[in-house]
Amino acid sequence: MPSPRRSRPFGDLEATVMDRLWTAKRPLLVRDVVDLLSPQRALAYTTVMTVLDNLHRKGWVRRSRDGRAWRYEPVLSRQSYTALLMREALAISDDRAGVLARFVEEIDPEDAAALAAALRDAPEGPRPGTAS
Amino acid sequence: MTVGGALIFYAMVVGFAGPAGFRRAGWPLRAPRLGAAAVLAAAWSVPVALVLAGVTIALPASALSTDLGQLIGACLVRLRAAYGTPGGAGMVTAGQVLSVATTTRIAWAAGRLAHRRRTEGRRHRLLVRLAGHPRPDLPALVLDYPGAAAYSVAGRHPTVVVTSGAIDLLTKPQLGAVLAHENAHLLARHHRWQTAAALAAAALPIVPLLRETPARVGRLLEMDADELAADHHEPHVLASALVAVASPGGPATGSAPNRAASTLTLTPAGADTAARIHRLLRPPDQLPRRRQTITRAAVVALTVTPLVLAVAPALLALH
Numbered sequence: 101m102p103s104p105r106r107s108r109p110f111g112d113l114e115a116t117v118m119d120r121l122w123t124a125k126r127p128l129l130v131r132d133v134v135d136l137l138s139p140q141r142a143l144a145y146t147t148v149m150t151v152l153d154n155l156h157r158k159g160w161v162r163r164s165r166d167g168r169a170w171r172y173e174p175v176l177s178r179q180s181y182t183a184l185l186m187r188e189a190l191a192i193s194d195d196r197a198g199v200l201a202r203f204v205e206e207i208d209p210e211d212a213a214a215l216a217a218a219l220r221d222a223p224e225g226p227r228p229g230t231a232s
Numbered sequence: 233m234t235v236g237g238a239l240i241f242y243a244m245v246v247g248f249a250g251p252a253g254f255r256r257a258g259w260p261l262r263a264p265r266l267g268a269a270a271v272l273a274a275a276w277s278v279p280v281a282l283v284l285a286g287v288t289i290a291l292p293a294s295a296l297s298t299d300l301g302q303l304i305g306a307c308l309v310r311l312r313a314a315y316g317t318p319g320g321a322g323m324v325t326a327g328q329v330l331s332v333a334t335t336t337r338i339a340w341a342a343g344r345l346a347h348r349r350r351t352e353g354r355r356h357r358l359l360v361r362l363a364g365h366p367r368p369d370l371p372a373l374v375l376d377y378p379g380a381a382a383y384s385v386a387g388r389h390p391t392v393v394v395t396s397g398a399i400d401l402l403t404k405p406q407l408g409a410v411l412a413h414e415n416a417h418l419l420a421r422h423h424r425w426q427t428a429a430a431l432a433a434a435a436l437p438i439v440p441l442l443r444e445t446p447a448r449v450g451r452l453l454e455m456d457a458d459e460l461a462a463d464h465h466e467p468h469v470l471a472s473a474l475v476a477v478a479s480p481g482g483p484a485t486g487s488a489p490n491r492a493a494s495t496l497t498l499t500p501a502g503a504d505t506a507a508r509i510h511r512l513l514r515p516p517d518q519l520p521r522r523r524q525t526i527t528r529a530a531v532v533a534l535t536v537t538p539l540v541l542a543v544a545p546a547l548l549a550l551h
Contacts, residue, residue: 109351109354109355109358110354110358111354115358115361119361119362178362181362182359182362182363182375182376182377183377185355185358185359185362186359186363186375186377186379186381186395188355189352189355189356189359189383190379190381190383199349199352199353199356199385199386199387199423200352200356200383200384200385200386201383201384201386201414201417201422201423201426201453201457202381202382202383203381203382203383203410203413203414203474203477204454204474204477204478204505204508205478205501205504205505206478206479206480206501207478207479207480207499207501207502207505208480208498208499208501208502209479209480211498211499211501211502211505211506212475212478212479212480212502213479214498214502214506215474215475215478215502215505215506215509216475216479218506218509219471219472219475219509219513222468222471222513
């Protein structure tokens, strides 16, 4: 698992390579990644190797020997990584940089229950409806 | 030193006594946008006063030693008298340090903020690429994510983002109210206010007023967006959406605690949400027009006070 502290999101190239690894659903050689990228982005073998090496160093991919080459696969699934990014994006209450404004923060369960009760007791309006 | 001293005194009073004043004031809740403007004006007048204090201490004394001093020597003598500037290298250095240090601090904070914004923007673009999918029936971008959340992203392509979890959780009217709230942030350019607040806090976090500015401005802007959304949506529906989205793991069930809502102590985030709900269910009276005008004048006065303090003696001396 990557460290719980805030991670820098992937750069453009890193994101593209990760995208291919996630789509492939099996460990890939550097050569495979180059081939998968080639229609849209013709990248040098060494460039892709460096990107994969960096991703490995940062803990985003794991690798295993395949003869003389390495096979790479993502440590987190696409969904888990999305969830991680989302949690980080939403953990901004204390250091808003003026990019993102969140509708409402998640609150303490007790507070939530009390607010729901207050809403039900409100003089006007129907009971708070939810889809469920 | 009198003018410089007055400016420093002004910065101290506003910076350290300001929070108590804003905490006591009830009017910002009745006019949240005006309130946010007042908070920002008060906050930014502190670093401005400090920079000007440094300049008024250093300039009248130091200009004497330059060639320029030869040209307007007579004026400078009167200027020094007007500012009560004692000569001496010590004073000049102290003044220069004060203004240069404050300016550098602001520039440094701006750089850090710009970096954080880039990171946040990149994270958002990545999220959209990984989990975003178009929904032509909604004026928002939908992210596949089980948790309920909605937010707006400023920048070159302002977007309202809502998670699939929120769509599943909310009724259609609730969702409409939430999206209207987020869209109001973008239309009213609330992100710019928030950036100015974040910059003030990052520049001089030692000063209580500046440290508390982002939270205080954020709270008021949320209320402003609630108010704008309530123009076209049922306030009660928006309030119920607030509770639903804020509740961890879906809407709070009927097993409410025995505590009465009025007596309980809420966590800060809970209290903010409670204040917004209260405001939506019982909208406060609008601030009378006369008081709005007076408050606007006070906001302008706050912003120009340091400048007037700094420049007035020079104008008086030279005329």
